[in-house]
Each structure stands twice: as C-alpha cells, then as structure tokens.
Amino acid sequence: MRSFNPNDILFLAQAALWTIALSLIAFFGGGIVGAILALWRISTLRVLRMVASGYIQIIQGMPLLIQLFIWYFGLNLLGMDLPALMAAAIALTLYSSAFFAEIWRGSIEAIPKGQWESAASLGLSRFEMLGYVIIPQALRLALPPTVGFMVQIVKNTSLTSLVGFVELARAGQLVNNVTFQPLPVFACVAVIYFSTCFPLSILSRWLERRTHGHRQPVRSA
Amino acid sequence: MGYTFQFGEVFRYWPLLVEGAINTLLFSAIAMAAGLAVGIGGAVCRNSSNRALRAVAGGYVEIVRNTPLLVQLFLFYFGLPATGLRLSATEAAILALIFNTGAYSTEIVRAGIENVHRSQVEAATSLGLSRTQAFLHVVLLQALERVYPALVSQFILMMLASSIVSAVGAEELTAYGNRIQSENFRSMEVYFVCGAVYLGLTYVMRFVLAFLARFLFPRRRALARA
Numbered sequence: 001m002r003s004f005n006p007n008d009i010l011f012l013a014q015a016a017l018w019t020i021a022l023s024l025i026a027f028f029g030g031g032i033v034g035a036i037l038a039l040w041r042i043s044t045l046r047v048l049r050m051v052a053s054g055y056i057q058i059i060q061g062m063p064l065l066i067q068l069f070i071w072y073f074g075l076n077l078l079g080m081d082l083p084a085l086m087a088a089a090i091a092l093t094l095y096s097s098a099f100f101a102e103i104w105r106g107s108i109e110a111i112p113k114g115q116w117e118s119a120a121s122l123g124l125s126r127f128e129m130l131g132y133v134i135i136p137q138a139l140r141l142a143l144p145p146t147v148g149f150m151v152q153i154v155k156n157t158s159l160t161s162l163v164g165f166v167e168l169a170r171a172g173q174l175v176n177n178v179t180f181q182p183l184p185v186f187a188c189v190a191v192i193y194f195s196t197c198f199p200l201s202i203l204s205r206w207l208e209r210r211t212h213g214h215r216q217p218v219r220s221a
Numbered sequence: 222m223g224y225t226f227q228f229g230e231v232f233r234y235w236p237l238l239v240e241g242a243i244n245t246l247l248f249s250a251i252a253m254a255a256g257l258a259v260g261i262g263g264a265v266c267r268n269s270s271n272r273a274l275r276a277v278a279g280g281y282v283e284i285v286r287n288t289p290l291l292v293q294l295f296l297f298y299f300g301l302p303a304t305g306l307r308l309s310a311t312e313a314a315i316l317a318l319i320f321n322t323g324a325y326s327t328e329i330v331r332a333g334i335e336n337v338h339r340s341q342v343e344a345a346t347s348l349g350l351s352r353t354q355a356f357l358h359v360v361l362l363q364a365l366e367r368v369y370p371a372l373v374s375q376f377i378l379m380m381l382a383s384s385i386v387s388a389v390g391a392e393e394l395t396a397y398g399n400r401i402q403s404e405n406f407r408s409m410e411v412y413f414v415c416g417a418v419y420l421g422l423t424y425v426m427r428f429v430l431a432f433l434a435r436f437l438f439p440r441r442r443a444l445a446r447a
Contacts, residue, residue, distance in 0.1 A: 061420040063384035065395060066412050073408035077224055151287065158289035162388055169291050182299035190288045190296065197287035 004179045009188060015171030016192050022157040022167060025089045027150060030096025037101035042108055044126070052101065059098035065159050067091045072163040088160035096153055103149060107142035108134060144208035151197045151204070158193070168192060230407045231414045234397075241397030242418050248393055249380040249426070252318035256379070257372070259319060260326020261361065267331045278327065285324030290385050293317050298389040314386035314393075322379050329371045333364030366438045373430045377423050384419070394418060 040052035059067070072087035080086055111134050119129040161170035172189035176182050231238075266278035285293070297320070298313035308316065337360045345355035365372075387396035398415040402408045434441075 058420065061381075061423045062416040063381040063395070063419055065384040065387070066398075066416045066419060069398075069412040070409065070416065073412065077409065155287075155289040158291040159385065161291070162385075169289065169295070172292070172295065176295075176299060181303070182295070183303045186292055186295045186300050190284075190292050193288045193292060194284065198283065201283070201287055 002179060004175065004181045004184050004188075008175045008179065008185070011175060012168065012171050012188060012192060015166060016168045016196070018165075018167040019154065019157050019193075020196070022088055022092060022160060022165075023150070023154045026092035026096045026153045026157065029089065029093030030100050030153070033093060033097035034100025034104065037097055038104035038108065039130075041101060041105045056098045056101055059095060060102075064091065064095050064156055065162060067095060068159055068163050084160070084163050084165040087163055088157070088165050092153070092156060092160070095156065096149070099149055099152070100146070103145045104138070104142050107138040107145075110141055111137050140211055144204050144211060147200055147207060148204040151200045154197050154200070155193065224409075226410055227407060228410050228414065230405045231401065231410045234401045234405075237397045237401060238394070238414065238418060241392070241394035241415075242422060244397075245380065245383055245393040245419075245422065246425075248315060248318060248383050248386070248391070249376070251315055252322050252379060252383070253376050255319040256322025256326050256376075257330075259323030260330045263323060263327030264330035264334055265356070267327060268334060282324045282327050285321055286328075290317065290321050290382055291388060293321060294386060294389060310386075310390040311392065313389060314383075314391035318379065318383055318386065321382075322375070325375050325379075326372065329368045329375060330364060332371075333366075333368035334360060336367055337363050362438070362440075366441055369434055369438070373427065376430065377426055380422060380426055381419060 037052045037056065040048040041056075043049055043052075068087060068091045071091045072083055075083045075087050075090075115133055115137065116129060119133040124132065157167055158169040160167055161173065164170070166174070168189055172185055176185045179185060263278045263281065266274040267282070269275055269278075294314065294317040297308065297317045298310065301308055301313070341359055341363070342355050345359040346352070350358065383393060384395040387393060387399060390396060394415055398411050402411040405411075
C-alpha cells in the first residue's frame with residue numbers, strides 16, 4: 001500500500017487518452033452509420049424506413065452495458081484478438097449511431113416543407129434537393145445537439161471499463177486498488193472527465209444560442 | 222462459427238430474471254420519485270433570487286451532467302466509506318441514481334418553470350396568493366405538465382443506465398444476468414435475454430407513465446377535449 005502520488009495522476013492522464021481515442025472512434029464510426037440510418041429513416045422506401053426505425057428502437061431500448069457484454073462475449077466466441085477494444089469500439093459505434101440518426105432525422109424534418117417544394121419546383125432530383133437545399137440548412141440545426149451528444153459519448157466510454165478495457169474509469173479502479181484512497185482517486189477521475197466534457201457542453205450551449213437567436217431565459221418569481 | 226444458441230439454459234433461471242427485472246423497476250421508481258423531488262428543489266434554487274443558491278444548484282447540475290454515472294457510483298460506494306459513512310451496494314446504487322437523475326430533472330423542470338408565463342404568477346399574486354402558494358398551485362403543475370414527455374424520456378434513459386449499478390454488485394437485472402452467466406457459461410444467450418427484458422421494461426415504463434399522466438394532469442385532458 002502506498003499513497004496517491006503524482007505518478008498516479010500521470011497514469012490517469014494516459015488512460016484518459018484512451019477515453020478520448022474511444023470517444024473519437026465512437027463519434028466518427030457512429031457518425032457515419034448514423035448518417036446512413038438518418039437517410040434511411042426519411043427514405044421513400046418503406047422497407048428502409050422500417051429497418052432503420054426497428055434498429056434504432058432496439059439499440060435505444062437496451063442498456064449500453066448489455067450491448068457491450070453481447071459484443072464482448074460474442075467476439076470472444078468467434079475467437080477474435082483484442083476483444084475488449086473491438087467490443088468497445090463496435091458497441092459504442094452502434095449505440096451512438098442510433099442516437100445520431102434520430103438527432104439528424106429531427107433536424108432534417110425541422111426544415112420547412114416549403115424548402116422541399118421550392119427545390120422540387122426547380123426540377124431538382126431527390127438527392128439534389130437533399131444535398132443542395134435541405135442538408136446544408138439542417139446541419140446548422142444539427143450542430144448543437146451533435147456536440148451535446150459528444151458529451152454523452154465521452155461519458156459512455158466509461159462503461160467499457162466493465163469489460164476490462166483500461167480507460168480512465170478502469171485506471172481509477174486500478175490506482176484505487178493499490179492506494180486504497182478512493183475519495184481522492186475517483187475525485188481526480190471525475191475532474192478529468194469534467195474537464196473533457198464541460199468545454200463540449202459550453203460549446204454546445206453557445207452554438208444553440210447562436211442558432212436560435214438571443215432568447216433570454218425569463219426568471220420567474 | 223460452430224456456435225449453437227441454447228436459450229433453454231437461460232430460461233431455466235427465469236425466477237432470477239423476474240426478480241432482477243422487478244428490482245430494476247424498483248430502483249428506477251425510487252430514483253424517479255426522489256430524483257424528481259430533487260429536480261423540483263434544484264429548479265427552484267436555480268431560479269432563486271439568492272445568488273449562492275443559484276450557484277450551488279448550477280454547480281450541482283454541471284458536475285453531474287459532465288461526469289459519468291459510473292464514476293459517481295464509485296464515489297458513493299468506495300468514496301463515502303472513507304468519510305465514515307458506510308453504504309451497502311444497494312444504498313450506494315440508489316443514492317447515485319437519485320443524485321444523477323436529480324440533476325437532469327433540475328434542468329428539465331427549470332425549463333418548464335421558465336416557460337410558464339409571467340402573467341400567471343402576476344394573476345395568482347393579485348388574487349392574494351403568496352409566492353409559495355402561487356408556485357405550488359399555479360406554476361409547478363403547469364411546468365411539470367409541459368415537460369412531462371422530456372421527463373419520461375429521461376426516466377427511461379435512467380432505467381437503462383441503472384444497469385451500471387451492477388458494477389458494485391447491486392442486485393438488479395444485469396447483476397442477475399452476470400450471476401446466471403457465471404453459472405451456465407451461456408453469456409451470449411444470457412445477455413440477449415437481458416437485453417430483451419430491458420426492451421420490454423422500456424415499453425412497460427412508457428405505458429405506465431403515460432397512464433399516470435392521465436391522473437396527474439386532468440387539466441390537460443380537459444384542454445384536449447375542448
């Protein structure tokens with residue numbers, strides 16, 4: 001047993017890099033899958049709409065932890081190497097994709113119908129309408145909630161510690177196991193998470209204020 | 222890929238799964254009720270004219286929303302005993318869930334309160350209601366009514382997130398899943414079944430909360446009919 005020292009903080013900081021790496025994987029992976037799903041969700045083909053909405057319902061209706069376990073043990077059965085990292089990356093990507101799909105579908109549907117109609121009256125095809133008229137406007141609306149969801153992604157990576165992947169939360173447990181000083185150790189872990197997430201929260205809020213004009217909150221009695 | 226699924230091995234343990242599901246609902250119900258109470262208190266503080274109260278409530282919300290539930294749970298379960306307060310896994314789990322839900326509810330309820338028009342409060346005070354009375358009888362119910370859908374989504378997310386508390390050994394559905402899995406080694410099947418149960422629980426919660434709204438907000442029904 002030894003006390004919590006600066007070397008441990010260095011170790012936590014290194015583990016935080018894994019948290020950030022996993023978050024980026026989940027963000028880009030989830031973003032790509034989510035974009036496809038969002039397009040499926042508003043597709044003119046009924047089958048695609050149904051597949052996408054079924055997928056989203058299932059993913060959003062199951063805890064991320066259970067999904068992690070399924071991928072972790074599933075990949076193990078298939079005899080894959082690096083199961084913890086793979087399972088974490090796949091589970092986080094799929095989980096994020098369902099939420100991104102819903103966020104982006106919402107922003108696309110928030111664009112007034114008149115925009116579609118005027119684009120159609122100019123003779124644009126459906127893909128041209130989406131690409132040149134609808135999506136550029138929807139991106140503006142989608143930006144604040146997308147950044148906001150990045151906060152959720154960073155926090156969700158902490159669950160990968162439960163399948164044994166060494167990121168920030170797991171590193172905290174490891175340090176706690178040798179120092180037996182849970183309060184300072186986990187407080188330090190929390191501070192690192194906070195300093196990653198808080199700037200994103202602020203950014204998201206700032207973007208939202210910018211998109212929605214200057215709506216001042218009214219303080220009630 | 223020579224794997225044959227044997228779900229029978231999991232269904233043999235159905236009493237454990239049922240118990241786990243009931244515990245998950247129980248944890249969620251407690252966290253919902255207490256979390257909403259914390260949320261209402263927090264929202265009042267956030268709107269208070271007292272600067273210190275505003276800062277404390279704001280800090281609470283930001284800290285909770287920008288750190289993972291898992292770390293909050295560790296702080297409650299491993300951290301609190303260091304200060305002399307020893308909690309069982311279940312107590313720590315429920316406290317962490319309340320602490321977490323309280324912050325999200327604070328923001329949701331605050332949005333609701335801010336959306337109730339000033340004139341409502343002015344009308345209430347001109348009728349001779351005190352500020353507290355005006356808040357309780359006029360503002361609060363309308364605020365909750367407006368943000369009820371957001372609260373329901375948040376509560377369902379919390380119910381799903383409650384699977385995390387199995388990490389400290391609190392006895393809910395995921396913990397039972399882990400236990401079954403360690404007995405029959407049918408991990409894939411066990412977690413598929415657990416996932417399906419959670420999916421079912423989300424529908425149960427949606428249904429119950431929608432049903433509850435009919436009793437909590439009779440005014441809305443009257444408005445919808447008018």
